[in-house]
Amino acid sequence: MLKFDSFYFQCPHCEAWLEGRNLKAEMVNQAILYSDGKVLNDNYITTPQKMILCPSCGHVFWIEHPVEPLITYEKPDAEVYSWNTWRFFGISFSDNKGKLALINHYKTFLKKSHYEPRNEIYLRRFLWWAYNDLHRNHQHVRLKYLLNGFMSFGVWHCNRKMILEGEKLFIKNYKGFTDNLKRLLALLEKHPEEQIDLELPEIYRELRQFDKVKELLEQTGSRTYFTNEMLRHAKWKDARVFMVSG
Numbered sequence: 711m712l713k714f715d716s717f718y719f720q721c722p723h724c725e726a727w728l729e730g731r732n733l734k735a736e737m738v739n740q741a742i743l744y745s746d747g748k749v750l751n752d753n754y755i756t757t758p759q760k761m762i763l764c765p766s767c768g769h770v771f772w773i774e775h776p777v778e779p780l781i782t783y784e785k786p787d788a789e790v791y792s793w794n795t796w797r798f799f800g801i802s803f804s805d806n807k808g809k810l811a812l813i814n815h816y817k818t819f820l821k822k823s824h825y826e827p828r829n830e831i832y833l834r835r836f837l838w839w840a841y842n843d844l845h846r847n848h849q850h851v852r853l854k855y856l857l858n859g860f861m862s863f864g865v866w867h868c869n870r871k872m873i874l875e876g877e878k879l880f881i882k883n884y885k886g887f888t889d890n891l892k893r894l895l896a897l898l899e900k901h902p903e904e905q906i907d908l909e910l911p912e913i914y915r916e917l918r919q920f921d922k923v924k925e926l927l928e929q930t931g932s933r934t935y936f937t938n939e940m941l942r943h944a945k946w947k948d949a950r951v952f953m954v955s956g
């Protein structure tokens with residue numbers, strides 16, 4: 711059974727038709743939440759892609775709210791670019807090259823133009839997640855994950871190699887990562903209405919300002935599993951993105 715509802719929209723420049731997808735909530739088996747706010751449902755990111763690079767003409771445009779009349783649920787009687795051809799700019803994430811390509815796409819978009827604060831926040835948040843994708847799931851390199859029987863030796867070994875290589879690339883690109891995060895932090899502090907829950911303490915943690923994490927979490931009052939985990943990682947002086955639940 712299909713996990714998605716398809717919808718269709720047109721590039722405002724060349725009028726090519728593109729297929730969009732909404733995940734059907736009732737079909738989701740497993741949701742994973744990471745400390746940086748990225749959520750995966752059955753391995754698909756749930757945050758909609760608002761910025762689109764037309765696969766036909768290269769025009770960049772935004773779809774802020776994918777609702778009618780901008781979109782239609784009826785398949786048009788024309789050639790349609792499938793979701794995979796434009797989603798994340800057509801990049802494949804099966805290796806670190808694809809992950810680096812995504813980082814470069816966002817960096818280019820940010821350099822090319824001036825954006826409204828909420829759009830710049832959106833792009834910088836996705837750039838942050840793209841940097842973190844280089845070493846997301848770092849816990850999978852541990853032997854425990856092989857011994858738990860979650861994956862075969864072949865898959866574990868291959869995955870481990872990719873994450874360790876990704877960690878090296880993350881360190882190599884660390885300045886770009888912190889520059890983006892500092893700018894995102896400044897924007898979010900100026901526009902609190904755009905903040906996602908616990909985003910600020912997490913940014914401070916990833917910027918290695920661990921005392922600030924404690925200070926902010928003490929202000930929020932109520933303790934949850936997520937806030938306890940964040941405090942624990944801050945205490946260890948661990949700045950890496952981690953899985954909160956999944």
Ligand SMILES: [Zn+2]
Nearest residue numbers: 721724764767
């Ligand atoms: Zn186009």
